[in-house]
Amino acid sequence: MADKKPTLLVIEDDEGLQAQLKWAYDDFEVVIAGDRDSAIAALRSEAPAVVTLDLGLPPDPDGTTEGFAVLDTIMELKPDTKVIVASGHGARESALRAIERGAYDFYQKPLDIEALGLIVRRAFNLHAIESENRRLVAHASEDKTVLGRLITGAPEMVKVARTIERVACTSVSVMLLGASGTGKELLAQGLHDSSDRGDGPFVAINCAAIPENLLESELFGHEKGAFTGAVKTTEGKIESAHGGTLFLDEVGDIPLPLQVKLLRFLQERTIERIGGRKSIAVDTRIVCATHQDLEKMIGEGTFREDLFYRLAEIVVRIPTLAERHGDAVLLAKAFLKRFSAEMNPAVTGFGPDALAVIDSHDWPGNVRELENRVKRAVIMAEGKLVSADDLDLGQNDEEPSDVLNLKAAREQSDRRVIRHALARSEGNISSTAKMLGISRPTLYDLLKQYDLHA
Numbered sequence: 207m208a209d210k211k212p213t214l215l216v217i218e219d220d221e222g223l224q225a226q227l228k229w230a231y232d233d234f235e236v237v238i239a240g241d242r243d244s245a246i247a248a249l250r251s252e253a254p255a256v257v258t259l260d261l262g263l264p265p266d267p268d269g270t271t272e273g274f275a276v277l278d279t280i281m282e283l284k285p286d287t288k289v290i291v292a293s294g295h296g297a298r299e300s301a302l303r304a305i306e307r308g309a310y311d312f313y314q315k316p317l318d319i320e321a322l323g324l325i326v327r328r329a330f331n332l333h334a335i336e337s338e339n340r341r342l343v344a345h346a347s348e349d350k351t352v353l354g355r356l357i358t359g360a361p362e363m364v365k366v367a368r369t370i371e372r373v374a375c376t377s378v379s380v381m382l383l384g385a386s387g388t389g390k391e392l393l394a395q396g397l398h399d400s401s402d403r404g405d406g407p408f409v410a411i412n413c414a415a416i417p418e419n420l421l422e423s424e425l426f427g428h429e430k431g432a433f434t435g436a437v438k439t440t441e442g443k444i445e446s447a448h449g450g451t452l453f454l455d456e457v458g459d460i461p462l463p464l465q466v467k468l469l470r471f472l473q474e475r476t477i478e479r480i481g482g483r484k485s486i487a488v489d490t491r492i493v494c495a496t497h498q499d500l501e502k503m504i505g506e507g508t509f510r511e512d513l514f515y516r517l518a519e520i521v522v523r524i525p526t527l528a529e530r531h532g533d534a535v536l537l538a539k540a541f542l543k544r545f546s547a548e549m550n551p552a553v554t555g556f557g558p559d560a561l562a563v564i565d566s567h568d569w570p571g572n573v574r575e576l577e578n579r580v581k582r583a584v585i586m587a588e589g590k591l592v593s594a595d596d597l598d599l600g601q602n603d604e605e606p607s608d609v610l611n612l613k614a615a616r617e618q619s620d621r622r623v624i625r626h627a628l629a630r631s632e633g634n635i636s637s638t639a640k641m642l643g644i645s646r647p648t649l650y651d652l653l654k655q656y657d658l659h660a
Contacts, residue, residue, distance in 0.1 A: 217263070241263055291311075293312045352368075353371060355392065385526050398451040411452070413457055418461050431481065456496055472513075475489065545585075583596035620656065624638070624653070
C-alpha cells in the first residue's frame with residue numbers, strides 16, 4: 207500500500223487559485239477551505255501539518271480581520287501547525303504581524319507556484335523534525351525513569367534507586383538522608399511500590415509540620431473523650447498504614463517523649479491510642495527521612511541513639527541536584543511537558559539560553575526549586591520556547607574545585623561536561639560529539655573510560 211500523502215490545508219476564497227494550488231501540489235493531499243468555519247472544521251478533522259492562509263477571507267475579503275481570527279484559532283487549537291500566510295503588494299506589514307502571532311512564513315502575491323512549493327516543503331520538513339524531537343524527548347524521559355517515577359541519568363542517583371529496589375522486599379527499616387527538595391518522599395513511595403506491601407496503603411506525615419501537642423495523636427490516634435475535642439475514636443497514621451508503609455518525613459523533629467513511644471512500637475509492633483488501655487497489633491513498615499544530622503543530635507541529647515539504630519537499619523544518602531550532573535535538564539524537560547499541557551500548550555521546549563542556565567545553576571533548593579522555576583517559566587513564556595529570562599535565575603560563578611591533583615581535576619571536569627552534553631542532546635551520540643568538538647570514536651572511548659552511559 208502506498209504511503210499516505212501529507213495533508214496541506216489551503217485556506218483561500220479565490221476559486222481560480224484553489225484549483226491552481228490543488229493541481230500544482232499533487233505530492234500532497236490538498237484540502238481546500240474558503241472561509242473561517244470550513245477552515246477550522248478541516249483543521250479539526252484533517253490535523254494538517256502545514257496550512258497556507260490568505261488573510262483576506264469573507265466576509266472581509268479586502269481586509270485582514272477574518273484571516274487573523276483564523277490564524278489565532280489555529281495557534282490556539284494546534285500550535286505546532288506551520289501556517290504560511292499570503293502577502294499582497296503593500297501588505298508586508300500584515301505578514302510580519304502574522305509571524306509575530308505564530309505564523310511560520312509568508313509568500314508574496316501574485317502567486318509563484320515554485321517559490322511557494324519550496325516554502326511549503328521546508329515547513330513540512332521542519333514539522334517532521336520537531337515532531338521527532340518531541341517523540342525523542344518523551345522517549346528519553348521514559349528511558350531515564352527508574353524506581354517507578356524517578357527520572358535520572360546520573361550514576362549517583364541510579365545507585366540510590368538500585369539500593370532501594372534491593373531492600374524493598376525485606377523487612378528492614380530504611381532511613382533516607384538528604385537535603386530538602388531532593389525527592390525523599392518520591393523515593394519512599396518507590397520503595398513501597400517495589401515491596402511486597404505495594405498493594406497496601408502508603409501514608410506520609412511530615413513531623414515538622416505538626417505541632418508537638420498534636421503529633422502524638424496524629425501518629426497513634428486517640429479514643430473518644432481522651433481530651434477536649436476528642437468527640438470520636440480516631441486511628442493514627444501508624445494504624446492507618448497497617449499492611450503498608452508509613453513515611454515519617456523530618457523524623458528529627460519528633461520530640462523526645464514521643465521518641466520513646468515510637469521506639470516501643472518498633473520493638474513490640476503494638477500501639478496504644480491516647481486514652482486507650484488496649485494494645486493494638488499493627489503491621490506497618492516505617493521508612494523515615496530527614497535533612498538533619500541525627501548523629502550530632504544524639505551527641506546533644508535531642509535524639510535517642512536506640513531509636514536511631516531501630517530506624518536506620520539501612521541508610522540511603524541522596525545526592526543534591528547539583529551533584530546529579532545532567533539531571534537538571536532531564537527533569538526540567540519532564541516538568542515542562544507536564545506544566546505546558548496544564549497551563550500553556552503553546553510552550554513546546556526550552557531555548558538554548560534557558561538550557562545553559564538550567565545546566566549551570568547550582569539549584570540550592572534542589573528538585574523542588576527546579577520544578578517551581580519551570581512552572582513559573584511556562585506561565586510567563588510568550589513564545590513557543592522558554593527563555594532564560596522566563597526562568598528568572600541569576601547566574602552563579604562556579605565554585606572552585608577542592609581537587610588539587612591535575613589528573614583527577616581533569617577527569618572530574620570531563621565527566622561533568624560529558625554528562626551535561628548528553629543531557630542537552632537527549633543521549634544522541636552524534637549531537638553530543640559535535641557539541642563537545644570531538645569525534646564519535648573519541649566520545650565512545652571517553653564514555654567507556656569514565657563508565658558513563660548515553
